[in-house]
Each structure stands twice: as C-alpha cells, then as structure tokens.
Amino acid sequence: MPMILAANANAQGSHVGEWRHPDAWDKPAANIANAVRLAQIAEAGKMDLLFLADGNGVRNLDKPDLFAATSPSDRPGVFEPVTLLSALAMVTRHIGLVATTTTTYDEPFHVARRFASLDHISGGRAGWNLVTTSNPGDALNFSREEHVARPTRYERANEFAEVVKGLWDSWADDAFPQDKASGRFLHPDKVHALNHKGPHFQVAGPLNAPRPPQGHPVGFSAGQSETGKDLAARHSDCVFAIEGSLPAAQTLYADIKGRLAKYGRAPDDLKILSGVTIFVGETAQEAEDLAGALDDLVPVAVGVDYLSKMMGQDMKRYPLDEPMPDFDGRYAGPTGIGQAILNVALEQGLTVRQTSRRILPQMAGNMFKGDPIQVADVMEQWYRGQGCDGFMVAAPVVPTGLERFTRLVIPELQRRGLFRTEYEGRTLRENLGLKRPPDRFSR
Amino acid sequence: MPMILAANANAQGSHVGEWRHPDAWDKPAANIANAVRLAQIAEAGKMDLLFLADGNGVRNLDKPDLFAATSPSDRPGVFEPVTLLSALAMVTRHIGLVATTTTTYDEPFHVARRFASLDHISGGRAGWNLVTTSNPGDALNFSREEHVARPTRYERANEFAEVVKGLWDSWADDAFPQDKASGRFLHPDKVHALNHKGPHFQVAGPLNAPRPPQGHPVGFSAGQSETGKDLAARHSDCVFAIEGSLPAAQTLYADIKGRLAKYGRAPDDLKILSGVTIFVGETAQEAEDLAGALDDLVPVAVGVDYLSKMMGQDMKRYPLDEPMPDFDGRYAGPTGIGQAILNVALEQGLTVRQTSRRILPQMAGNMFKGDPIQVADVMEQWYRGQGCDGFMVAAPVVPTGLERFTRLVIPELQRRGLFRTEYEGRTLRENLGLKRPPDRFSR
DSSP states (O other): OOOEEEEEOOSSOSBTTGGGSTTSOSSOTTOHHHHHHHHHHHHHTTOSEEEEOOOSSOOOTTOGGGTTTSOGGGOSSOOOHHHHHHHHHTTOSSOEEEEEEESSSSOHHHHHHHHHHHHHHTTSOEEEEEEOOOOGGGGGGTTOSSOOOHHHHHHHHHHHHHHHHHHHTSBOTTOOOOBTTTTBOSOGGGBOOOOEEOSSOEEOOOOSSOOOTTSSOEEEEOOOSHHHHHHHHHHOSEEEEOOSSHHHHHHHHHHHHHTSGGGTOOGGGSEEEEEEEEEEOSSHHHHHHHHHHHHHTSOHHHHHHHHHHHHTSOGGGSOTTSBOOOGGGOOOSOTTHHHHHHHHHHHHTOBHHHHHHHTSBTTOSSEEEESHHHHHHHHHHHHHTTSOSEEEEEOSSTTHHHHHIIIIIHHHHHHTTOSOSSOOSSSHHHHTTOOOOOOTTTO | OOOEEEEEOOSSOSBTTGGGSTTSOSSOTTOHHHHHHHHHHHHHTTOSEEEEOOOSSOOOTTOGGGTTTSOGGGOSSOOOHHHHHHHHHTTOSSOEEEEEEESSSSOHHHHHHHHHHHHHHTTSOEEEEEEOOOOGGGGGGTTOSSOOOHHHHHHHHHHHHHHHHHHHTSBOTTOOOOBTTTTBOSOGGGBOOOOEEOSSOEEOOOOSSOOOTTSSOEEEEOOOSHHHHHHHHHHOSEEEEOOSSHHHHHHHHHHHHHTSGGGTOOGGGSEEEEEEEEEEOSSHHHHHHHHHHHHHTSOHHHHHHHHHHHHTSOGGGSOTTSBOOOGGGOOOSOTTHHHHHHHHHHHHTOBHHHHHHHTSBTTOSSEEEESHHHHHHHHHHHHHTTSOSEEEEEOSSTTHHHHHIIIIIHHHHHHTTOSOSSOOSSSHHHHTTOOOOOOTTTO
C-alpha cells in the first residue's frame, strides 16, 4: 500500500501570514478560478484527495487583524465545501473530494443526500469528514441559545454516522434496472426503509438517491480525545491526527489502530493521516527563508493573539521572552494542534515569542522543512516507522507551496517506491486501498 | 423586456410514461452525463435558466408502478439540486441555475450559505426556489413525528426568507479589499451581524461568505393559495404559476401583480412564469403522435392511480367513462396542477379516463401542442395578453423534447422579437431584467 497524500484545498495557506506573501493568491476569498487551479495542481501530482475544512461561523469579529489569520473553518469569506467540491468534480477526473460537514447543527438525511449526490456526480470520489462543531458561537446561527455540550455532541455524532450509513444503504446496488422494455424502473423488493429510532434522531428513509458508487463515500474524522479516537475506530475509514514528534505519532498510531478490533475491524480498515505543513525549497536555505519571510508578515501582537486562541488562554499575561508556561496542567485549547505545539514548546524550552512564531503555520502541530531529500527522508521515516499511513499536506503558501511540493518532493517519493505514479483505481476508496462495503441485501 | 424561458432540468420528462419512450434517456437516475447534456442544450437555446424541483422523501413505496411516474420532487433516484447545479456551473457560462430547497426542514444559515456559494461559483447565476414541504412523509426523515402544519409552514417560510436575505447582506459588497500591502484583509466596519430573533429562528450571523455577486441570488417560489401568493409578492423575484387557460392565467397574473404595492414593490419586480409542457413537432400531427405514444406507455390503472394522487382522492371509486366528479367542492389536491386539471376537466366535460390521460404530462396543468408556429402563437398570446412574463418549459421527453423546442420554437420566437438572440447580461438577475439589491451599507 503506497503512502497516502491528501492536499489541503482551503484557499489560503496554512501560515497565518500567508495571504500577504507575494506568491499567495490575490483575492483568495470565494475565488473559483483559484480553487480550480489548486485542484488541478494536486491531481497532476497524483495526490489522493482534496480536503476542505469547514465551520459555520465567523470568529474573531472583535479582532479584525485575526480575520485572515483564523483557521480555515472560521474564515469569513469561504465557499461551502460540498458545493465547491461538486464544481471541482467537473474539472478533475481522479482525485478524491473530501468535505467537512458538522453533525452538531445539520440533519443526517441532508448530509447523506449531499454526499451521495457528490459521489454520483464525481463517479465515486466523495468523502465526508465528520466533525462536531467546536466553536460555541456557531450555536447562535442555528436558533440555539447555548452550544451543545461536548459529550452530547459526540453521542449525537456517533448516532448521526449510523443514520447516514444506513441511508446510503437504502437501495441495493442493483435496485434500479430502469428497463424500458419491461417497464421495470426499480425493484420494490430492493429498498430498505431505515426506520431508525434513537435518542437523537428518528429517520424513516429511504434516501431519495441510488446507492453511491462507492457504497459509502469515504468517512473521515479527526480529534485526539478518547471520544474522538473511539468515534474514528468505530466509524471512520480515515482519521486526521496531529503530533509534533515521531514518538508521539507512533504512540497515537498504535493507540488508534488498537481500538479497531473492538468494533470488528482490521488495523488496515482505518488509515491515519498525519497533518503537516511542508516548507520545501530547492535548498534547505530557500525553505528557511520562506518560513522567515512569512513569520515577518505577522506582527508580534497578532502572533500572540493567535497563540492565545490556540492555547485557550490570554497569552498577553505572560512575558514574551520567558519560557512557555505549562498552565499547571490546565491547558484549555484544542486536543490536536494546540496540545502538540505546547508539547513541542515545553520539550524544547521555547519562549512565548518563539512559540507564537512556531504556531504561525497553523495547520501544523507538525512542520517539515528542508530541501526535497530532507523532506522525503522525514516523510519516509514517519511512514515506515508507523507514525502514520500518509499525510494531510498543507502548503504554507497557496498555490506555490503545493506546486513546489508536487514538483520537488513527490518525484522523490516516487523514486523511492513510496508513492504512486498513476492512480490505481476509479474511486477514492480504491485509491486508498479501502474495501467497498457490500449493500445489506448481499451481506 | 423579452419573454423569459426557463428549462425544467429534471432528468425525466414531464410525462408519466416518458422514461419508457425510445427517445428518453437510458438510465436517467442520478446520471451526470445526461445532466450536462441537458444544460448545454438549454444554454445553446439561450434559455434563461435551468430549474430543479426537489423534495426530501420517496413517495409511493406501496405503489412501485408509480415510482417512475411520481413528480420530480418525490422520485427515488435523484441528485440533490444544489450539488448538481454547482457541477453544472462549470460546464456552462451564461444560463441561470435555480434549485429548490425547503424551508420546512432546513436551516436558514445553511441555505443562505449554499446559495451564496453557488452564486460565487457560477459568477452570479444562482437562484433559490423557496418551498414549504408538502409531503407529510418527509417529516419522518427529520426526527419529527408529525408534519409541520400548513399555516406554520408558511409563517416559517416567510421568516426563513427574511433571515436568508439578511445573511446575504452580512458584508458590504466592498468589505473584502484583501490588500496585501496594507495588510487589510477586510473592513471590520463593513460587517453586519444580523442578530435576528423571531418566533421560528434566532440567527446571529454574520454569514461566512462574501456578499453574493448578485447581491441576493434570484428568489423563486410557487403556490397559488392566498398565503402562497402573498409570500411571492413579499419575497420572490419570480413565481411559478400553473393555469389551464389564458383567462384563468390573466386573472392570476393581475391578482399576483396587484399584491406587490402592499410590500412597496413595482409590478415589474416580480416575474410570473407559467408552467407548461410543450409538445412540438415539425408538424402538428407529429406532436399529436408523440403525445399518443406517451399516453399509451402508461397502463390505465397507473394513470388512475396518478390521477388519484393529483386529486387527493381515490379515483378508482368513480366510473372510468363517466364525467369527472366535482367532489362537491371538497377538492383536496395541490392548488396548482391538480386544481388546474380539474377545472379543465369540468369545463370540457372530460371523463375520468380522459382526465387521467390529460394529467399524464404531469408538470402541466397546462400543455401546448402543435407545430412550431402554433406553439409560438399561443406563447405569444399568453405573453402579450398578460397571462405571464414567460414560461417554465417542461419537455415531455428528455432530452429530445427540449432539443426540439430550442431548434423549432425558439427561432420562431426570436424572429418575432419575443426572445433574445444573445444573453444580455453577466448574471441571471441581469438577464431576467431584475434590479440588484444594494447592500445595506449603501442604502
């Protein structure tokens, strides 16, 4: 099984200062021409899939300088991911199309339908990244006074995933003969009304779509909490993970793979993709220079504001040039990126200022930087060392960072036999080496 | 202002027997190649827009013969419309893209976002057909035990439309300078948080999308009840109407246009599109033959079942060759198509059997049939006679019916100066002769 390479397809790069860089897109907000170009770069590189993060709110309205610096899911001027990927399906032929949709403020019938539709439109290239909404403010956009509490969100997410999969199985693969001569449009005995009744959802079904080409569009999730890891082991085909060091990644890898047996699944049924921002140059110095130039585009105050957001604490209270505090174990930020950065800062004795610069390539609790050989070396080490099954690659600057990755690093990975030179299959599921789930009529 | 011509873009034609006809698509269920072809036929004909009906349930599970005969909104194997139109945006350049989305079982934030996204993807060609869900069974797909009652659905729909428009106005048109040199990504003083608090929805905003190219994607609705007509007069840019005769259409036209002043709008601010199935042949006989051939593809029992559905009564209780009953005024079907057909049947003294055949071209409470001159004549008569501002054209057989309409009828309409020979504007709104709503910062 070759290494899996996913491309972050958000319109802005993973570095907070990115959008101001001369190489970055002009006018990245909701720009379809840019999105098409990015998709075509990733597909020319034979990458497995395009991934779009998402959220349903605009954060940091009180801090306008952070608007452009906020993570892709909180940005003010973005496409809705499923509509965007439906469009990109028409200008690509092989690459997978993976969109984030929340389970907290949407309906399983709608979500099942949209991803089934995307799977039909793309000929079997759709993936759904299941999330629970983490931003409390999003609740206010959905007629709620308070955000759904975390344990409830995860319960709801698990049930949501059950319902969505059940709806995708509404019809047998061969339920629609559409035979003009006999007048048999469909087989009425090959429909399965779900009749789900659970604590959070009651959904009758059937779905008004034929079974998706992939059976089930590929399921993704993230989250490194206990509940997040269990949800992935139970429901996902792929999981995004973020760790700042190989030993930590190896521990997480073993932990997640070890949870699969409990749900009657084999270790290979769930692929672990490690999130990383890749700074690559023709030379190591070129990569360093790019990183420095990007850091310099972010004023110190904005960097500290951003660090505050990622730590879940006001970092202005701490001296800029003293070592990062350990918060007496009361860290209150996200389980992935924030925790990974804090671990790195404490291990390496970074100051607040240094940590704020370290977190600026924001998608990366992890970051690989260097010339093509150096970057390929560390990717190989993580992959062969069971730190991951592949990578969720964020470019620091879009589109040049992705173009450079496909031009400089991918050929080196191919030379080492680590990455494909042609797409193996027709569907995303086939390219990822995942089994197609049989329909319930043939199980 | 030229006549408006909208194309029904559902994968199956408007006649119940259509899918079995030799000219109809093979395998119409969720077939993207077919959808692309249909869009390109309509655009080559310079038609204003593609329209997709929709619903969130499969009806007639107990009557498999009706599966293929049910209206597009209830079919078992369809695309979700917004995903499909996002895809079609990439293979067309001018034609408008109008999708139906319910207000009964969706959230205004999601709907505002998806249509804003489609408008950005398509460069200003999106339209939203607002409906309330009429099929009670759909409730069971959304964790409800009972369908939302009709008056509540309309109250909710009106408030839903307010919220969606408010969210589209979240940002001034020039809120996102994205200026690299100054570091000004957006103007924090050009955001408007909606903070809507109403009986059905509380939505804070702002939307996480720049203002759509059209300001507001074009708003459509249908429904000929008092509440439906008022909703259109208050919120819609275009309304679909169905009448079986010109005098009835003229009455409805005057009624709807007369309601606009109440909401501070001019008669020209709302376009009325009359729904019609067009059977056109090189000769009148060819059109008749096609209609007969299609009728013959539908067994009498299926036709009567379908008539039952459209009348809201079991029509098997009535003798097949006796005149249609008037139900003592207790007609219980839909306000548009069903009522129009019943009126025609009573006026013309049709029998139950004749009425069941008359309703088989199901989109049409109205039907125009003949050679190109005859069809253009009646279209001109309706248009000049203020029966409508244009037509929602359904083809009896897809795609040949639409291809024939664009090849035979449109050139005749153009010759008479009734229809465009080139698209006038860049956006759907411009092509329809509708004003672009200014943002609230420049009002």
